[in-house]
Amino acid sequence: MTRDLREAGLTQQRPVVRRAASIKDVAAAAGVSPTTVSHVLSGNRPVNEETAARVRGVVNRLGYVPASLARSLQAGSTSVIGLLIPDISNTFFAELAKGAEDAAHDLGYGLILCNTEFDADREDRYLGMIRSRFIDGMVYASGSPPSRRRLEALMGKFPIALADEEVEGLRGALIAGADHEAGGRLVGEHLRALGHRRALMLTGPRDLRSGAARAHGFVQAFGGEVVERVGDFKEDSGYRLVAELLDAGGFEDRTAVFAANDLMAFGALAALREAGVSVPGDVSVVGFDDIRAASLVSPSLTTVHQPAYDIGRTATAQLLQYVSRGEVPPASRHTLPVELKVRGSTAPPAAR
Amino acid sequence: MTRDLREAGLTQQRPVVRRAASIKDVAAAAGVSPTTVSHVLSGNRPVNEETAARVRGVVNRLGYVPASLARSLQAGSTSVIGLLIPDISNTFFAELAKGAEDAAHDLGYGLILCNTEFDADREDRYLGMIRSRFIDGMVYASGSPPSRRRLEALMGKFPIALADEEVEGLRGALIAGADHEAGGRLVGEHLRALGHRRALMLTGPRDLRSGAARAHGFVQAFGGEVVERVGDFKEDSGYRLVAELLDAGGFEDRTAVFAANDLMAFGALAALREAGVSVPGDVSVVGFDDIRAASLVSPSLTTVHQPAYDIGRTATAQLLQYVSRGEVPPASRHTLPVELKVRGSTAPPAAR
């Protein structure tokens, strides 16, 4: 249902955007040179107060706003950086983005959010922004699997920082992220202590080191028998993998599921519920991230808390330190601590 | 804990970003004029195939990427628009953003997400991007209360579309949004039909028409006695308002709560749970938006589904239609249907 108010006579008639006032227009109207206008506005050199007042008057009257493009072209930088995230509806990244935004804001930079939906095409487009110098730098928080080579080529030439993610085989990167392996270990110890011996592990995409580190820490600390299935960090894949395994009878006497992130854990919960499997009565479920919904679902989800906000903030602050000096950041690693949140989705396995 | 890999000898030595290759460098290396390079790359005019091949070779060798700033400056537009949202961790806006992004992508535009956290300062900064012509247009999805005047000043001069929101008293805008009033009515009818007669309504900020419309539709259809409390669309405010009312004894024999969005409904649920009030046994709760978590919480939340994706998509597609022609969009309204999702948080009031 679309109603066009033009027929109601409530409108302008599609005015074409007319050319905005330029510094020359201001100069002409004020009877000075563009140089002087620039100096008045930037305060870069002193200008006679009377003249300055006149210029400011004209600026207001004409609604003049300097064209940032021209300014940036001349300055050689835009004072804007990007934050590339794979899935904006995952609130983990939303929190991370807040941290990044705050850090950028504090340092006088603009931050633009680039959401890729795990899509290589979009990632390319957004990385193009940095190659064409539309932005001064990029905080890269995970991404689609085939990104490694592209990233590697860019990393030495442009200011890029990795947040929450290591990309397999990538060297020389500035990284800020949680201690994924320690998180995995916490989960392994927790489930083992409860008495579980056979578990299902839902990992993230193979090429993302973060997921691999979680799995590694888990397997090592858990000690029991672990079956792994590869997911993609989205809710659907958690649902699908568990449902398939249940259908195929492959679940057998497994009593615990560790999903490499909360979203997949939600999917697992849904699949178990539909199959009539009780959580945590029959099967315990653990996630990773501790997104907002983790404490809202029923049963509430035992999970590993990641300091999403701090990760975003640290990665960005670190990156900007170099960007502002026109440097490419050196390799370094900032590891932030994680914490196990025990909630309602884990319990000792039922006696049999 | 921060470890610097430089000490491990794994690094470059903070290389300063060296000037990127320009079209002149390419031209010189290929023994042609910049004009010819431009023509080779844009295909704007035919170039001898042999020459073109040589130019392309140099382009690859030098890793030349045209500076988008210079290109945009010359073209007079950046082919990028912004999407301004107030709260990125509200998944309603995340869905809306996906729709906007898809629409922009389809039409060859870049979309940058601008998250304001309901902060007027940030909103100003982001609106500055359009005034300084860093972006070609803006999809504006709600915002901080005092925005109206700023918006009004911009609206006639720059391409702006409103998504999901009407701003009180704003005229001549392109708007795409849900039928908020109808949604409110659905809730009113539902609660009335269940037998509720006394309700608490948690509204959004006074100046946002969307919240007001929801309240209006609700009050009208419900017919019973309604107490209103003004929130800010965030979870905390839902919690606080309900907790305060419970403490003050003001809740009395009220049997239903309608929150103007899901986040506030979650807050209300938490406050009720803490106070030992059973939902839906003692009190029914209804939200608005139908974000992902609404079906995950326990009890699952009865709410009004808004087509967030479509709202974002429609607003953006409409806006771009005008942006691409260099026009400011005329006033028009695109209303999308809503739907009541009855779930576990509503039931008939307990007999007394």
Added chain:
DNA sequence: GTTGTTGTGCAAAACGTTTTGGATATCTAG
């Protein structure tokens, strides 16, 4: 042998800023 036409490439202007080296006038100190 003129007149077009087609293919190929370049020079110069334009987009809108900021920056830098002067130019001019006025003032100060000796």
Added chain:
DNA sequence: CTAGATATCCAAAACGTTTTGCACAACAAC
């Protein structure tokens, strides 16, 4: 009265593109 300092402003260059008018050659058509 002159040399230097200070205040005020401007002209021109530079940032990196795209666009447009033109030049020149080769070739065809008459």
